[in-house]
Amino acid sequence: MNVHDSERLTGLLEDAGYQAAQNTEADIVVFNTCAVRENADNKLYGNLGILREKKLENPNLQIAVGGCLAQKDRETIVKKAPWVDVVFGTHNIGSLPALLERARHNNEAQVEILESLETFPSDLPTKRDSTYAGWVSISVGCNNTCTFCIVPSLRGKEKDRRPGEILAEIQALVDDGVVEITLLGQNVNTYGVEFGDRGAFAKLLRACGEIDGLERVRFTSPHPAAFTDDVIEAMAETHNVMPQLHMPLQSGSDRILKEMRRSYRSEKYLGILDRVRAAMPNAAISTDIIVGFPGETEEDFLETMRVVEQSRFAVAYTFQYSKRPGTPAAELPNQLPKEIVQERYERLLALVNRIAWEENQKQVGRTVEVLVANNEGRKDEQTNRISGRSEDNRLVHFDVPAGSPMPRPGDMVTITITAAAPYHLLADQADGSVYSLRRTRAGDAWDRAEAASCAVPAGDTTAKSVSLGMPGQKPEHAHH
Numbered sequence: 001m002n003v004h005d006s007e008r009l010t011g012l013l014e015d016a017g018y019q020a021a022q023n024t025e026a027d028i029v030v031f032n033t034c035a036v037r038e039n040a041d042n043k044l045y046g047n048l049g050i051l052r053e054k055k056l057e058n059p060n061l062q063i064a065v066g067g068c069l070a071q072k073d074r075e076t077i078v079k080k081a082p083w084v085d086v087v088f089g090t091h092n093i094g095s096l097p098a099l100l101e102r103a104r105h106n107n108e109a110q111v112e113i114l115e116s117l118e119t120f121p122s123d124l125p126t127k128r129d130s131t132y133a134g135w136v137s138i139s140v141g142c143n144n145t146c147t148f149c150i151v152p153s154l155r156g157k158e159k160d161r162r163p164g165e166i167l168a169e170i171q172a173l174v175d176d177g178v179v180e181i182t183l184l185g186q187n188v189n190t191y192g193v194e195f196g197d198r199g200a201f202a203k204l205l206r207a208c209g210e211i212d213g214l215e216r217v218r219f220t221s222p223h224p225a226a227f228t229d230d231v232i233e234a235m236a237e238t239h240n241v242m243p244q245l246h247m248p249l250q251s252g253s254d255r256i257l258k259e260m261r262r263s264y265r266s267e268k269y270l271g272i273l274d275r276v277r278a279a280m281p282n283a284a285i286s287t288d289i290i291v292g293f294p295g296e297t298e299e300d301f302l303e304t305m306r307v308v309e310q311s312r313f314a315v316a317y318t319f320q321y322s323k324r325p326g327t328p329a330a331e332l333p334n335q336l337p338k339e340i341v342q343e344r345y346e347r348l349l350a351l352v353n354r355i356a357w358e359e360n361q362k363q364v365g366r367t368v369e370v371l372v373a374n375n376e377g378r379k380d381e382q383t384n385r386i387s388g389r390s391e392d393n394r395l396v397h398f399d400v401p402a403g404s405p406m407p408r409p410g411d412m413v414t415i416t417i418t419a420a421a422p423y424h425l426l427a428d429q430a431d432g433s434v435y436s437l438r439r440t441r442a443g444d445a446w447d448r449a450e451a452a453s454c455a456v457p458a459g460d461t462t463a464k465s466v467s468l469g470m471p472g473q474k475p476e477h478a479h480h
């Protein structure tokens with residue numbers, strides 16, 4: 001959500017006539033903060049301290065701070081760092097250009113925070129990082145009250161965007177060359193509550209299946225409590241919805257889930273995974289888990305280990321619980337000592353790594369289609385290995401047969417998996433991988449973007465220069 005907001009901030013500033021600084025001193029620095037991350041405030045003030053020096057050298061330098069931390073700390077930011085020019089919140093990112101202008105004109109800091117959203121942020125201009133993949137917001141905010149989570153108090157109640165607008169944005173992206181979209185919301189399964197349609201999310205997935213040229217549809221994040229079978233059916237029956245699901249577990253202990261105010265229990269969770277796999281046998285399932293929630297006992301932790309063992313996750317993002325001021329869990333008694341949390345965390349990590357590796361080994365010998373990425377994982381000059389994501393979202397490194405043209409980011413290659421590591425797969429010609437390349441509209445869009453940035457002439461497919469990123473970041477903290 002935050003990274004996508006940054007794309008919007010960039011789009012807004014470009015619309016207002018600003019240009020991104022390339023290896024030059026910037027005249028404006030914008031921080032888009034995330035309060036879900038640990039130590040967000042220390043990092044921010046550290047960075048602001050460094051910029052203070054810059055501002056003494058260049059009095060025209062403007063500094064703006066936005067995002068969740070700004071929403072939460074508002075006035076403290078200008079108190080602690082009076083050289084900041086603009087503070088804006090999560091509900092008014094559209095005001096940034098005007099606030100910068102006003103700060104310059106009035107020569108004083110502008111703080112503007114709104115308590116609720118006025119316009120849905122997706123209507124703002126966006127400067128996308130990727131030519132072949134895009135995020136599309138379907139909702140913002142969250143009506144749940146997980147006790148460890150700061151999101152509801154900073155992002156507000158759930159607001160749903162209308163299906164017509166979402167589909168129009170997807171169509172526009174596809175017209176631009178995008179082949180993969182990720183639907184984005186704090187809790188995608190409640191999509192539709194606001195306009196009274198409980199089946200809205202499944203319908204949206206099916207509608208995505210009707211869009212010509214859209215090859216891959218993903219979504220994040222669902223919530224086990226609201227995850228219904230009509231969504232599983234829509235996933236299985238819609239050709240371009242990928243066999244991949246990120247399903248946050250957080251804890252395997254029913255008692256801790258209750259303390260977290262998450263209304264599903266481990267049995268329900270495991271039942272969902274069973275039904276997903278019955279409908280999509282090759283589905284890769286990933287999750288988020290918090291270790292050391294206040295009051296977690298060894299028995300509670302073993303419940304998490306049990307559920308993890310049964311769930312066979314392809315990837316599990318594991319986090320040590322840490323207090324977020326302003327959340328109910330931060331006030332709970334029985335906060336656990338660091339050593340206990342660390343020790344449990346290491347046991348859990350060993351288990352999730354072992355399972356991920358076992359699950360990846362099962363992929364060896366499968367032939368899969370990979371969407372070529374532009375900057376993911378390693379790129380080995382010697383073996384000519386490049387990277388991409390398979391349909392189930394596994395990271396694959398593969399080599400290109402001698403004499404074959406290099407695939408462009410956004411192109412599709414079909415290859416056979418020849419080896420597995422816990423968190424990536426290999427497909428090597430020397431070990432008998434097949435290889436075929438399908439050039440896509442997304443690859444053409446990449447060529448056009450490269451040509452427009454004057455880096456290389458369009459059509460030079462051996463180009464190594466990369467300047468665009470892809471929305472593939474791992475979540476920094478579990479929060480669903």
Ligand code: SF4
Nearest residue numbers: 142146149151479480
């Ligand atoms: S963890 Fe996710 S579902 Fe729970 S309150 Fe936070 S955003 Fe909502």
